[in-house]
Structures are given as structure tokens and as C-alpha cells.
Amino acid sequence: MLEQFVFIGILLVVALSIPAVLLGLAWLLRPKRPNPRKSEIYECGLQPHGENWVQFKAQYYIFALVFLVFDVEAVFLFPWALAYNWLPFYAVLEGVIFVLLLAAALVYAWQKGALEWM
Amino acid sequence: MEFLSRLLTFLSDALVNIGAWFHGLLVGWGLGEPWLTLITGGIGALILAFFPLTVVVFMIWAYRKIAARMQGRLGPNSSGTWAGPYGILQTFADAIKMLVKEDVRPRGVDLVPYNLAPILVVFASMVLWAVVPFGPAVIGTDLSIGIFYVLAFSSAALIVFLMAGWSSNNKYAAVGAFRAVAQLIGYEIPQLLAVLAVVMVAGSLRMQDIVAQQDVAFLFQLPMTALIFFLASMAEINARPFELLEAESELVCGYFIEYGGMKFGMFYLAEFMNSTAVAAIFATLFLGGWRGPWVDQAPILGTVWFLLKMGLMIFLWMLIQITLPRLRIDQMLAFNWKFLVPLALANLCLVGLVNKGITEAFPGGVSAWTRAGLLLVANIVLFLATWAVVAAHERKAQQRRLAWEQAQVEGAEVSA
Numbered sequence: 408m409l410e411q412f413v414f415i416g417i418l419l420v421v422a423l424s425i426p427a428v429l430l431g432l433a434w435l436l437r438p439k440r441p442n443p444r445k446s447e448i449y450e451c452g453l454q455p456h457g458e459n460w461v462q463f464k465a466q467y468y469i470f471a472l473v474f475l476v477f478d479v480e481a482v483f484l485f486p487w488a489l490a491y492n493w494l495p496f497y498a499v500l501e502g503v504i505f506v507l508l509l510a511a512a513l514v515y516a517w518q519k520g521a522l523e524w525m
Numbered sequence: 526m527e528f529l530s531r532l533l534t535f536l537s538d539a540l541v542n543i544g545a546w547f548h549g550l551l552v553g554w555g556l557g558e559p560w561l562t563l564i565t566g567g568i569g570a571l572i573l574a575f576f577p578l579t580v581v582v583f584m585i586w587a588y589r590k591i592a593a594r595m596q597g598r599l600g601p602n603s604s605g606t607w608a609g610p611y612g613i614l615q616t617f618a619d620a621i622k623m624l625v626k627e628d629v630r631p632r633g634v635d636l637v638p639y640n641l642a643p644i645l646v647v648f649a650s651m652v653l654w655a656v657v658p659f660g661p662a663v664i665g666t667d668l669s670i671g672i673f674y675v676l677a678f679s680s681a682a683l684i685v686f687l688m689a690g691w692s693s694n695n696k697y698a699a700v701g702a703f704r705a706v707a708q709l710i711g712y713e714i715p716q717l718l719a720v721l722a723v724v725m726v727a728g729s730l731r732m733q734d735i736v737a738q739q740d741v742a743f744l745f746q747l748p749m750t751a752l753i754f755f756l757a758s759m760a761e762i763n764a765r766p767f768e769l770l771e772a773e774s775e776l777v778c779g780y781f782i783e784y785g786g787m788k789f790g791m792f793y794l795a796e797f798m799n800s801t802a803v804a805a806i807f808a809t810l811f812l813g814g815w816r817g818p819w820v821d822q823a824p825i826l827g828t829v830w831f832l833l834k835m836g837l838m839i840f841l842w843m844l845i846q847i848t849l850p851r852l853r854i855d856q857m858l859a860f861n862w863k864f865l866v867p868l869a870l871a872n873l874c875l876v877g878l879v880n881k882g883i884t885e886a887f888p889g890g891v892s893a894w895t896r897a898g899l900l901l902v903a904n905i906v907l908f909l910a911t912w913a914v915v916a917a918h919e920r921k922a923q924q925r926r927l928a929w930e931q932a933q934v935e936g937a938e939v940s941a
Contacts, residue, residue, distance in 0.1 A: 411666040413562060415655055418570040418665065422651035425574055426644045426791055429624075433787035438627045448631045448695050449782060467707050470858065474710040477866070481717045484873075485673065485730075488721045491877070492728040499881045503874045510870050513862075522862045524855030 469521045473513070480509050537823035541662045573654045573665050581797040584839060585616045588797075591840075592847045626786035634783065635692035642689035643784065643791035649681045650798040657805045658732045660815045660827035671732035672720055675806055676713075679761065682799070683709040689792075690780030701779030704854060708767065711861040712760035718869035719754035722747060722876040723810050726900075736814035741897035744811040747876060749904045751811040753869050758807065760861070762799040765846040767857055804838035805831075812838075868911060879903040 487494075487502045494502075516522060535542050547568075551561055586601060590611070593600025601612030608615045630639075653675055655665040668674055683705060690702020724730055726747065727738040744751050760767035781792040808814060812834045815827030852860070883891060883899050 410562060411668055414566045414569065414666045415652075415668070417563070417566045418573060418652055418655050419648075421567070421570040421574045422648045423644065425578075425651070426647040430643065430787055430791070433624050433626075433628070436625050437786060438625075440627065441630070443632075445629050446632045448633070449697070463703065467703050470707050470711060470862075473862070474714065477714045477717075478710075481714075481721070484721055485724070488724045489728075489730060491725040491881075494881070496881050496885050499877050503877055506870055506874055510867065513866065513870075517863065522859065524858055 466524060473516050473521060476509060476512050480506070537825055538662075539825050540660065540828065541824065569665060574651050577651060577654060577798045577801050578794075580801050581794060582616050582620075583613075584797055584801065586613055588843050588846075589615070591843055595847050620790065623787050623790040628786045628788065631694060631783050633694040635694070638688040638692035640788075642685050642692070643788040645688070646682060646685045646795040647791050647798070649678055649685060650795050650802055652678050653802045654805075656732050657802075658736055658809060658814055659831055661820065661824045663815075663824075663828055664733065667731060667733050670730050672724065672730050672735065672806075672810070676717060676720060679799075679802070680709070680713055682795075686780050689784070693780070693783040695783050697778070698780050698782045701782070705780055707854075707858060708760060708763070708861075711858060712757045712767070712865070714757075715753050715861070715865040715869040716757035716761060718866075718873050719750045719757065720810070722750045722873050723754075725877055726880055732809055732814075736809060736816060739813040739816060740893040742811060742813040742816075746897045746900045747811075747904060748901070749868075749872050749907050750876065751807075753865060753872060754810065755807065756865060757869075758803045759842070759845065760857070762796070762803050762842075764800065764842060766849045766852055768851055800842050801835070801839060804835045804842060807838050808834035864915075872907060875903055875907055876900070 483505070484502070491499065544565075548561075548565060551564060556564070590600040601608060601615035603609065603612055608618060656668050656671040656674055658664040658667070686705040686709070687702045690698040690700075690705065693699075723735065723743060726743065727735040729735060729738075781789060784792060808831060814834075815831040817826065817830035820827045820830070879900060880896075883896055887895075
């Protein structure tokens with residue numbers, strides 16, 4: 408068990424260092440001649456206009472809220488799915504009812520128009 | 526003759542035998558326990574990390590070549606400058622070009638997330654390979670939470686996209702990042718629910734157990750689950766019909782618009798690495814992983830079968846990516862929330878009930894083939910029901926459209 412996570416730890420370090428080494432190599436090799444014109448922000452060739460860090464569209468926030476319902480649901484469903492083979496039929500049925508309750512939340516959000524893109 | 530038969534025995538399980546030989550060599554040098562684990566683990570991790578890189582180098586070439594053929598172009602070739610037979614060295618030339626390109630950094634970027642994002646995006650797709658089973662005994666480490674680990678790290682990419690888009694100080698990049706959040710968190714749900722259905726039938730999160738359960742590949746037992754997982758993963762790796770994050774014609778490049786040189790290269794690499802990883806996961810979950818004929822006699826064949834299945838999925842990804850046009854953002858979100866999520870929920874309930882029902886109905890146990898057949902029938906019923914619902918909806922929409930056109934015509938006559 409511990410050995411497995413030691414391996415995962417080693418892989419994490421290796422996977423972090425490969426792109427870091429590649430970028431470091433590029434940093435050593437590449438020319439560095441910045442000038443103010445070059446470091447303009449790209450906006451299809453025009454002068455950047457107004458504040459760049461624009462506000463969130465509120466729609467994204469609603470989608471994130473609906474997502475949260477199902478993400479938390481998945482946390483509860485993983486143990487259920489894992490224990491599935493030992494569960495009697497009624498326990499599986501209970502799980503299904505739980506899923507249907509959350510489906511009702513989706514239907515509610517749908518009816519309220521939260522899933523329409525405006 | 527004896528040498529030949531020994532060679533064949535060695536080759537029949539070459540990867541495991543090389544590993545055992547190396548382990549024996551280290552023990553022979555008198556290495557103690559912590560060092561032994563660290564060195565074998567380190568070399569294993571290096572091989573695992575370089576495997577996707579190697580695949581991707583040739584995959585990029587193959588992708589450009591196939592895309593060019595399908596669009597009546599030549600693609601990478603050696604007609605102008607020499608780039609190997611069929612232009613196979615083009616990718617290496619591009620890599621060298623990116624290495625020596627100047628890094629143009631726009632003013633006002635948020636330095637830490639801006640520089641960290643290209644590293645983390647490669648990191649997130651490289652660590653997935655730890656639990657992918659390449660053969661009966663060829664796997665990085667067979668974690669008991671294997672598929673959960675994959676899901677956790679594949680959704681980590683989302684944070685990286687947000688980091689890149691938000692820190693670039695660019696409106697296109699910010700919009701790309703917002704879209705990334707909306708799209709990736711949305712399509713994560715059907716993907717999760719599809720994996721849950723697989724976990725229920727396999728009874729384990731461990732990748733090798735999931736492979737071992739597939740006497741009949743899950744593609745034939747749970748075709749609807751496979752379809753849901755495939756569509757959701759296409760969106761997760763932002764392949765063309767769902768490629769809203771970088772949408773060249775609207776957002777120019779999306780969240781990585783302000784990256785140049787090798788940093789851009791990292792994002793490009795990660796995109797291909799993600800599709801390789803998804804192909805490998807799909808092959809493991811639904812196509813039976815390394816299982817195939819003659820694997821009992823020669824375990825090395827398992828790796829060959831696995832790579833073939835993975836290659837098939839990569840080719841399918843390329844085919845869809847090259848031929849389909851892009852959706853609009855509202856269509857894409859509606860497709861997820863109004864079609865894929867309800868379908869995945871229905872599929873989860875159906876698989877759970879039917880599979881349990883089969884176990885209850887046959888107290889004496891049931892053969893894998895009977896179970897697979899009954900599950901397949903249930904899936905076909907679900908498919909037909911989905912078809913009926915979508916067709917009814919489409920008919921209604923058609924009627925509304927006709928009525929609206931009729932009203933337009935009448936309105937025009939009245940005003941004339």
C-alpha cells in the first residue's frame with residue numbers, strides 16, 4: 408500500500424520536472440529582446456480597450472451551482488457503487504431513489520430556466 | 526535449439542522478465558530496501574512519463590498527415606526541406622523551433638500562475654498513466670482506487686486552464702477560461718456517472734479488476750455507458766465538436782492565446798497527451814484492456830492488444846476531430862445538461878436495477894454471457910426510449926418552426 412503511493416510520489420516529481428526541464432532548456436536557448444510594442448496584449452491588432460479582467464457572466468455561476476449538486480452526489484454514489492455486489496435489492500433501489508431525488512433538482516433547475524444560455 | 530526456446534520464453538513475457546532481471550541485478554549489487562524501491566520506482570516512473578511523450582510525437586505527425594489527406598492536402602513531407610521519409614521528422618523540427626523561439630510575454634500578466642500553468646498542464650496528463658494496465662503484470666501501480674485517481678487528476682486540468690486564461694491579462698483568454706469552466710465541469714458529470722455504472726458491474730475501482738471482469742467487453746454489455754463516456758470524454762479533452770475553449774475563429778486560441786514558444790508547445794503537447802490518455806482509459810474500461818487471444822501463453826501479446834485498441838480509439842478521435850464542425854456555446858451546454866446528464870442518470874439507474882435483478886432472479890449464479898445478453902437487451906430498450914423522446918421533441922420543434930414561418934408569410938401578406 409505504502410509502496411504504491413511512494414511510486415505515485417516519484418511519478419508526481421518526474422511528471423513535474425520533465426516540463427520544467429524543457430521550459431528551462433528553452434529559457435537558456437531562446438533570445439530575450441523585449442520591447443514595449445512586442446509586449447502589447449493581443450487583441451486582433453487593435454489597441455487593447457478597457458479593463459482586461461472582465462466580469463464573470465452570471466450564467467457561469469448558475470451552471471457551477473447545478474454542477475455542485477451532482478458533484479456532491481457522486482461522492483455519495485461511489486461507495487454505493489463499490490459496495491453494490493454485497494447490497495440486497497432494496498438497498499440498490501434506495502440508491503436509485505436517491506439519484507431520482509437529485510434528478511428532480513435538475514428538472515427544477517430546468518423549469519426555472521437556469522439551463523438556458525442568455 | 527535450447528537457446529531458441531529459452532529466448533522465446535523470455536520474449537513471451539519480455540517486459541516482466543526485463544523488470545525481474547533488473548531487480549535481480551540491483552539486489553546482486555547488494556542494495557538495501559529503501560534504495561531498491563526508489564531506483565526501480567524512479568526508472569518505472571521515467572518510462573511511464575516518457576511513454577505518452579513518445580506516442581504523442583508520432584501521433585502529431587499522424588494527425589497532421591491524416592488531416593491533410595482528408596482535406597486534399599499533402600501534410601508534412603520532404604518536398605521542400607528534408608524532414609525524413611513522409612515528413613516523419615517534422616515534429617522534431619517543430620520542437621526545436623519552439624525551443625529557440627523568443628518568449629513574448631505581454632505586460633501585466635500575473636507571473637506565478639502564468640509560468641506555472643504550462644508545467645502543470647503537462648503534469649496533470651502525465652500522472653494519469655500510473656494506473657493504466659498495459660498487460661497482465663505491466664502496470665505502474667495497481668492502486669485500489671485506480672479509476673478514481675484518473676478522474677481526480679483529469680479534472681485537475683480545469684484549474685490549469687483557469688490559471689492560464691485568467692493570468693494572461695487578455696480578454697480572449699479570460700473568455701476561453703470561463704468557457705473551460707462551464708464546459709469541463711458540466712461534462713465531468715456524465716463521465717463520472719458512466720464510470721459509476723462500470724464500477725457497479727465490475728465491482729471494483731481497481732483497473733486490473735475492471736479488466737479481469739470483462740469476459741465480455743463492457744462495450745457490448747454496456748453500450749450506452751460507453752457512448753456517454755465517449756461523448757463526455759470528447760468534451761473533456763476539447764475535441765472538435767466541443768472545441769469551444771480555443772475556438773480559433775472566435776477566440777483565436779482561447780485560454781493559451783498569450784503563450785508563445787515552448788510554453789505554447791506545452792499546451793499543444795498536453796492536448797494530444799490527454800487524448801492518448803482518454804483513449805487508453807476507454808480501451809481499459811470498455812474494450813477489455815489487454816485481454817485478447819493467446820494472452821495466457823504469451824503475456825507480451827496483452828500489451829500489443831492494448832496498444833492496438835488504444836490506437837483504434839486515437840484514430841476514432843482524429844476522424845471525429847477532423848470531420849465535424851464546432852458547436853455553439855449554448856448548444857454545447859444544452860447538449861450536456863438537457864441530454865447527456867439525464868441520459869447518464871437513467872442509464873445508471875437502469876444498469877443498477879437490471880444487474881441486481883439478474884443476480885436475484887438466478888440464485889444459482891448466471892453465466893457471464895447470459896448476464897451480458899440481458900444487459901445488452903436493457904441497453905437497447907434504453908436506446909430506443911431515448912430515440913423516441915428525442916424524435917418527439919424534434920417533431921414538436923419542427924411544428925413550431927413551421928407555424929412561425931406561416932405566421933411570417935401571413936404577416937407579410939397583410940402588410941402588402
